Amino acid sequence: MEVRTARTEDVDALVTIHQVARRTYYGDLEIPDDTRELRDAYTISIQATDRLVLCVDGAHGPFGFVSLGPPARLVGLYVDPAHWLRGAGGALHDAGVAAWREAGITEGQLEVWDGNDRAKAFYLRRGWQPSGDRRDGPLGRDFVVLGLKVV
Secondary structure: OOEEEOOHHHHHHHHHHHHHHHHHHHOOOOOOOOHHHHHHHHHHHHHOOOOEEEEEEEOOEEEEEEEEEOOOEEEEEEEOHHHOOOOHHHHHHHHHHHHHHHOOOOEEEEEEEOOOHHHHHHHHHOOOEEEEEEEOOHHHOOEEEEEEEOO
């Protein structure tokens, strides 16, 4: 599975992947339409020199991506649910950690919604550990902060 740097023309696909995956793990939670905000955020991230967005392609373009931002933060890792359990998430995660390692980054951080058991298990299997920090999240479940020693 080839992981590549995302391009500006990928932004609409990234927004769709983000929204479809989020609907899957949040279930019935009503989420306002944030298409414009996501489009702006991903455009900025792709163009910024202090951030990195990597994606994997299928027959019809990207179907998963990871967004890394300063300082050593995994901002998001999303795969279209139709492609879950095929290795894309792991490939994206590993490519992101490798990019950190190349840049000399020794510790990474992310937030995961406590109600997303699938994502929590994914990160814990890859060595991420709870930091003890958290912030309020939807449906009475917090976002928990995980840290990773990049070796």
